[in-house]
Amino acid sequence: MQNKAMTTFAEQVNRAQHEAMKADPGMLVFGLGLTDPKGIFGTTSGLGEAFGEQRAFDMPTAENGMTGIAVGAALAGSRVLMTHQRLDFFLLAMDQLVNNAAKWHYMFNGQMKVPLTIRLIIGRGWGQGPTHAQNLQSWFAHIPGLKVIVPSTTDAVANQLYSAIMDDSPVIFIEHRWLHQQQCEQARIGDITAKPQSVRIHRTGTDFTIVANSYMVLEALVAAKQLSALGVETDVVETSELEPATWQPVYDSVSKTGRVIICDSAHTSFSVASEIMCSVTEKCFGSLKQVPIRMGLPDYPEPTSIALTKHFYPTADSITKMVMSSLQREIPKSVYQNIGNDRTRPHDVPGEWFKGPF
Amino acid sequence: MSALLKYYQQVLRIRRIEEAIAARYSEQQMRCPTHLSIGQEAVAVGISANLTTADKVYSSHRAHAHYLAKGGSLERLIAELYGKETGCTGGRGGSMHLSDLAAGFVASTAIVGNSIPLAVGNALHQQVQCLNEMSVSYFGEGATEEGAFYESANFAALRKLPVLFVCENNRYSVYSPMSVRQPPNRSIVELAKAIGLNAVDVDGNDVEQVASVSAQLIDGIRAGNGPALIECHTYRHREHCGPNFDDDLGYRPEEEVQHWLSRDPVKVLADALSAQGLSQAEFEDLENQVQREIEYAFDSALAAPFPDPANNGQYVYAE
Numbered sequence: 001m002q003n004k005a006m007t008t009f010a011e012q013v014n015r016a017q018h019e020a021m022k023a024d025p026g027m028l029v030f031g032l033g034l035t036d037p038k039g040i041f042g043t044t045s046g047l048g049e050a051f052g053e054q055r056a057f058d059m060p061t062a063e064n065g066m067t068g069i070a071v072g073a074a075l076a077g078s079r080v081l082m083t084h085q086r087l088d089f090f091l092l093a094m095d096q097l098v099n100n101a102a103k104w105h106y107m108f109n110g111q112m113k114v115p116l117t118i119r120l121i122i123g124r125g126w127g128q129g130p131t132h133a134q135n136l137q138s139w140f141a142h143i144p145g146l147k148v149i150v151p152s153t154t155d156a157v158a159n160q161l162y163s164a165i166m167d168d169s170p171v172i173f174i175e176h177r178w179l180h181q182q183q184c185e186q187a188r189i190g191d192i193t194a195k196p197q198s199v200r201i202h203r204t205g206t207d208f209t210i211v212a213n214s215y216m217v218l219e220a221l222v223a224a225k226q227l228s229a230l231g232v233e234t235d236v237v238e239t240s241e242l243e244p245a246t247w248q249p250v251y252d253s254v255s256k257t258g259r260v261i262i263c264d265s266a267h268t269s270f271s272v273a274s275e276i277m278c279s280v281t282e283k284c285f286g287s288l289k290q291v292p293i294r295m296g297l298p299d300y301p302e303p304t305s306i307a308l309t310k311h312f313y314p315t316a317d318s319i320t321k322m323v324m325s326s327l328q329r330e331i332p333k334s335v336y337q338n339i340g341n342d343r344t345r346p347h348d349v350p351g352e353w354f355k356g357p358f
Numbered sequence: 359m360s361a362l363l364k365y366y367q368q369v370l371r372i373r374r375i376e377e378a379i380a381a382r383y384s385e386q387q388m389r390c391p392t393h394l395s396i397g398q399e400a401v402a403v404g405i406s407a408n409l410t411t412a413d414k415v416y417s418s419h420r421a422h423a424h425y426l427a428k429g430g431s432l433e434r435l436i437a438e439l440y441g442k443e444t445g446c447t448g449g450r451g452g453s454m455h456l457s458d459l460a461a462g463f464v465a466s467t468a469i470v471g472n473s474i475p476l477a478v479g480n481a482l483h484q485q486v487q488c489l490n491e492m493s494v495s496y497f498g499e500g501a502t503e504e505g506a507f508y509e510s511a512n513f514a515a516l517r518k519l520p521v522l523f524v525c526e527n528n529r530y531s532v533y534s535p536m537s538v539r540q541p542p543n544r545s546i547v548e549l550a551k552a553i554g555l556n557a558v559d560v561d562g563n564d565v566e567q568v569a570s571v572s573a574q575l576i577d578g579i580r581a582g583n584g585p586a587l588i589e590c591h592t593y594r595h596r597e598h599c600g601p602n603f604d605d606d607l608g609y610r611p612e613e614e615v616q617h618w619l620s621r622d623p624v625k626v627l628a629d630a631l632s633a634q635g636l637s638q639a640e641f642e643d644l645e646n647q648v649q650r651e652i653e654y655a656f657d658s659a660l661a662a663p664f665p666d667p668a669n670n671g672q673y674v675y676a677e
Contacts, residue, residue: 028486054486060516065475065509075464078486095506099469100476108457108465109448110673122370144674168676182381 006187009154011182013043013119017081019192021051028166029056030066031083040083041121041180064287067093067118069118071101073266074116074170081165082225087174087357088122088131089101101170102145113168117161122265124215124313125358126356129304135214138275140172141242147171148242152217160196160240173180174239176215176265177358178350198241199249205233209253211276212237212263220263222316225251226339227323230331234323242272251283259287261323262313264296271296293326295319297312306348313347363636365403367563367644372399372423373624374648375432378656379422379439380601389437391451395423397595401526401625402427403433404568405494406589408576412491416477419454420526420594421466424496426498436655442662449665452555470634471497471504471530478510481585483520487491489497492520492579499589500531502546503539518583518584521524523555525587526645527592533609537666552589562590564624567658584672593618 021027028049029163031040035058039045047056060068063084064113084090091099097118121279128241141148149164149171151157157179164171202217203224212220215236223232235253239246254260260280264273273294280292295314302312317339324331331339359367376394381635383392395402402423409415409428412496417424427436431446437444446457454468464480469471477495484491501507502525514521525546529536550557556578567588575586595618597604605615629639 026487028482028577060507060509060512064510065478065506065513067484068472068475068506069510069513072416072476072481073483073486074479075476076480076483078483096475099472100467102360107447107451107455107674110455110676111447111459112464113676115676194483198578251455296532299555 004181005186007154007186008180008184009157009182010042011303012047012189013098013161013175014156016049016158016165016192017044017047019158020079020081020162020165021047021055025054025078025168026077027081029081029083030059030070031034031085032061033085034058034083037313039069040085041177043180044083051114051121061120062257063089063092064096067096068100070116071096071104074114075104075112081114081117081119081163083119083121085121086132086134087122087136088134089213090118090120096148097170098143101267102143104211105169106145114170114255117164117167117171117173119161119173120176122214123177125178125309126358127304127306127348127349128230128302128358130301132358133302135176136172137242137266138266138270138272141272145170147353148174150213150242151239152179152214152238152240154241155190156196156200158192159190159194162192163196177200178215181351181353182218186345196240198239198243198246200237200238201249202238204235204315205257207232207257207259208234208327209237209250209257209260210234210263210319210323211237211239211260211271214265215228216263216265216314219314220319221314223323226316226320230320230324230329232323232329234325237298239276244275247276249281250276254280256285258287259326261293261295261319261326263319264294265313266296267299268294268296270301290326295322297298306346360631360634361628362634365407365569366631368403369399369425369565369623369627370644370649371651372402374428374645375426375652376422378434378652382598382656383601389441390439391455391599392439392453392603393602394596395420396621397618398528398572398592399423399617400525400565401562401568402496403591403592404565405522405524407569408464409494410491411460412460413494414477414491415463415494415496416473416480417456417463417471417496417598418466418473418498418501419466419618420498421456421496422453423481424550425456425458425463425466427460428463429462430456430653431461432655433658437659437662440659440662441664442571442659443665444659444662448467455658458510469486471506472505473497473502474501474510478519478521480513481514481521482517485517485519492522492576494522494524496524496526498531499523499527500528500539501534501547502549510670511555511587514585518582520574520579520582521585522579523550523585525589527589527591530598532598532612533607534579535609544579546589547587550589554584556584556586557589558591558614559591562592562625565627567622570667585675595619595622
């Protein structure tokens with residue numbers, strides 16, 4: 001892995017865990033399928049071999065109990081990383097997460113800490129459907145005491161995960177399944193121990209601000225190129241940390257452009273996009289030239305059939321069209337036909353590499 | 359001092375503390391939901407007789423006896439009930455979230471079954487770190503109806519973790535009797551054995567029996583033989599939550615209440631000590647000692663300042 005010119009998101013997630021386990025000899029890592037032959041999409045491969053089954057192990061099918069066990073071990077002094085292959089299954093563990101992990105440090109007046117990170121993977125496409133594809137990031141962000149990190153890019157994810165693991169507060173780390181094969185040059189990978197950027201400006205422009213996180217950052221970057229070709233220059237701002245206190249760069253961008261679209265990979269109502277829109281409106285009211293726009297999923301569950309999901313997820317094209325329409329600018333017909341033309345694959349897979357089933 | 363006298367002193371101390379809380383609760387200054395341990399003190403005293411300060415205890419909403427028997431600070435308990443800065447969580451947690459780390463009482467939590475996995479996680483840490491200590495999880499029989507119990511017991515058995523599950527079976531979950539919650543003839547002990555725990559049940563009002571049987575289980579746990587469960591049959595004298603008796607509601611058969619009151623652990627121990635010749639004066643001395651300690655704890659709690667709400671934003675995240 002180390003000698004290749006290119007690396008993937010999954011490899012970097014894997015590397016962060018190996019590095020953390022080496023740096024903290026007391027650390028434990030567990031999750032369903034953690035040491036099985038597939039190693040949670042390759043993200044946990046090699047941990048069992050490298051650190052032994054006392055510290056890196058597969059577990060009983062008991063999301064709530066095992067989350068509580070993780071909290072108990074963390075309170076006793078073991079740094080713990082737990083992984084769930086789908087966020088949806090983790091809903092069984094809301095009692096341990098919300099009533100214990102999130103509140104413990106506060107409720108016991110700072111006497112104990114919970115150095116626990118929980119990786120949750122969001123599915124999409126290939127009929128993941130109503131209960132295998134939910135991004136409930138806003139639930140977690142709503143609870144005081146939890147930190148929520150939502151990575152998007154291969155060059156940053158190892159640093160983000162390593163930092164989450166080394167944090168003494170509970171961290172929810174939400175990975176989008178469609179990011180796992182994202183390529184990046186090894187040379188662009190920075191210091192794993194650096195303080196990660198909570199907000200990252202990927203591209204700058206003066207006409208419009210596009211805010212996104214998770215997989216929507218990739219769509220936003222494609223949209224930014226399309227818009228540039230149409231004469232609209234955009235700031236693309238990634239909010240990987242869901243904590244309003246860190247969002248000043250978002251406010252700075254909107255104060256400059258006066259226009260903002262906020263992309264979300266969850267249902268639109270009561271979403272992270274809604275919270276960002278609210279904060280932006282409070283902080284940048286005088287600078288706004290138009291009503292901020294939210295773009296997320298419709299407010300109904302994701303259906304399963306390929307026939308029903310074609311327009312369920314917003315894409316780069318939807319962002320481009322929405323931005324142009326809000327500027328009351330037409331997309332010339334010749335250009336319009338080209339939008340999305342680079343996508344010959346079906347809409348329900350991230351790339352040719354994805355052959356299902358999950 | 360004889361073992362019996364020591365047990366009596368501890369059981370009596372917890373009883374009088376709980377009664378003092380009950381007596382003053384109506385003054386409306388202890389403003390948090392409070393679940394008294396009156397009637398169930400022998401369990402905590404018997405179990406704690408076999409624990410060291412290094413052993414770690416977790417408990418549930420009805421935790422005063424577990425906290426006190428493990429050596430938790432009385433002053434900090436009373437101050438916590440009054441919501442004072444000197445309380446064991448500085449007024450953050452109240453009666454249902456107690457902690458005294460110096461005594462090895464890690465925490466009690468309010469949600470039924472919710473602290474069982476925490477105790478097992480503590481045992482996982484102890485095993486991986488090869489620590490010479492163990493964990494204890496106290497819960498009521500209602501918690502054995504929660505998924506968290508099965509999930510935790512299963513993992514403890516799987517990894518042979520050093521944890522003792524103490525199930526206080528007081529027969530009622532708030533007002534709901536066993537008959538609406540578990541099938542007839544279900545045995546919690548047999549259930550625990552099927553999961554893979556070493557399990558026995560005892561008369562939870564007989565402190566010597568609790569102490570001697572749990573000693574054997576604890577020896578096995580310390581020897582690395584894996585987790586165990588002790589079911590202690592006992593009875594709650596007062597209402598589920600609050601200072602009062604509530605048998606006027608008629609949810610418990612009168613004969614049942616009388617049966618358990620006749621086997622009240624304080625009474626049983628006092629009778630045994632009387633039979634051994636403990637004098638009236640010696641009984642009074644014990645009472646006076648406890649009363650002095652209680653009065654001091656209440657006086658210091660009442661004199662202590664309230665915490666400053668300006669600090670309410672502190673400790674949301676670890677620094």
